[in-house]
Amino acid sequence: MNVIISCHGCIIWDKVILADSVWLRLKGLLGRKSLAQGEGLILVPCRQVHGLFMHIPLDLVFLDRAGCVLKVSRLQPWQISPNVLAAHSILEVAAGSAAKISPGDILDLTSR
DSSP: OOEEEEEEEEEEEEEEEEOHHHHHHHHTTTTTTTOOOOOEESSSSSSSOOOOOSSSEEEEEEETOOOBBBEEEEEOOOOBOOOOOTTTEEEEEETTTTTTTTTOBBEEEEOO
């Protein structure tokens, strides 16, 4: 399923894949050489991810159940992210594309 993500009424990512099954979460973005503008993956449920076998750096947006941003961090290939216990999901997007997102922002996720 594809998801559109907006904040403050502006669409930020419009090609986000919802990974809400074990298989989709397990596969994640493995094998991807790049992410195009507006692309991403949201892992539900999820509190921590890894960049093992990844080729690209990512911005990670940790969200609670209400879509409130808890933390934004950068994940380099072969690193492990922080474990954010209060997180319900993690949005993975191209490095640099979450620069305008801050803790406390509310993201609106709309199924397409």
